[in-house]
Amino acid sequence: MKAVAQLLNEMRSSGVIRNYALFGAVAQMRYTEPVATLDADVLVAVSQPDRLDVLGDIYAFCAARGYPPEGEAIRVGPWPTQFVPVFTPLTREAMEQAETADFDGVPFRVVKAVHLAVIALSVGRAKDFARILSLLESGSVTRQEIGLLAARHDLSAAWRQFETRFPHE
Amino acid sequence: MSEIQALLERQARWQKTRQALSWPEKVRMAERVLESVRQLRRPRKAEPDNPERTPP
Numbered sequence: 331m332k333a334v335a336q337l338l339n340e341m342r343s344s345g346v347i348r349n350y351a352l353f354g355a356v357a358q359m360r361y362t363e364p365v366a367t368l369d370a371d372v373l374v375a376v377s378q379p380d381r382l383d384v385l386g387d388i389y390a391f392c393a394a395r396g397y398p399p400e401g402e403a404i405r406v407g408p409w410p411t412q413f414v415p416v417f418t419p420l421t422r423e424a425m426e427q428a429e430t431a432d433f434d435g436v437p438f439r440v441v442k443a444v445h446l447a448v449i450a451l452s453v454g455r456a457k458d459f460a461r462i463l464s465l466l467e468s469g470s471v472t473r474q475e476i477g478l479l480a481a482r483h484d485l486s487a488a489w490r491q492f493e494t495r496f497p498h499e
Numbered sequence: 500m501s502e503i504q505a506l507l508e509r510q511a512r513w514q515k516t517r518q519a520l521s522w523p524e525k526v527r528m529a530e531r532v533l534e535s536v537r538q539l540r541r542p543r544k545a546e547p548d549n550p551e552r553t554p555p
Contacts, residue, residue, distance in 0.1 A: 364525040
């Protein structure tokens with residue numbers, strides 16, 4: 331994962347991407363106990379978002395450094411890494427407000443717990459609900475914080491549904 | 500019953516200690532099981548004589 335952090339920092343400093351932030355299960359582990367996952371997910375703001383092949387520069391940059399594509403991801407060491415262009419105001423905000431963590435001495439931008447929870451809420455699969463519950467249990471985010479952010483992103487109904495299904499004990 | 504309760508409480512405490520590990524250490528734990536997870540989630544081919552059953 332250190333190699334993923336180094337690659338992303340290099341990508342940003344060379345202008346291939348404007349910014350990035352890790353999200354998904356690997357980001358979740360910063361706040362909760364470890365979870366099994368298949369890949370690393372990264373939100374990216376690309377330098378030329380209007381291009382048809384929006385991830386083309388990223389793939390070329392990685393290929394030049396010996397990181398091959400693997401399905402819809404790029405294999406960086408053991409980690410298939412998926413690059414997801416910021417696609418909603420919520421994901422853009424999550425990326426812009428990400429925190430810089432330390433991964434074995436390398437700075438690594440990671441989405442905050444509250445944004446992870448609300449992105450999970452917006453996706454709404456069983457494993458996303460499990461992520462929200464896990465983040466709540468870890469104490470890294472509160473129901474009130476999720477509710478407020480969900481309201482700002484038009485997800486109040488989804489949040490109410492979650493609260494009905496998983497009431498606070 | 501109280502033994503089972505105690506066992507569950509010990510397990511919960513143990514799980515909490517994993518939460519307290521550093522983030523890189525937790526990611527390395529996930530990395531160690533990455534290949535196994537990949538194998539488990541890989542779609543299996545159905546057996547030729549029984550299309551509904553997949554080999555173990």
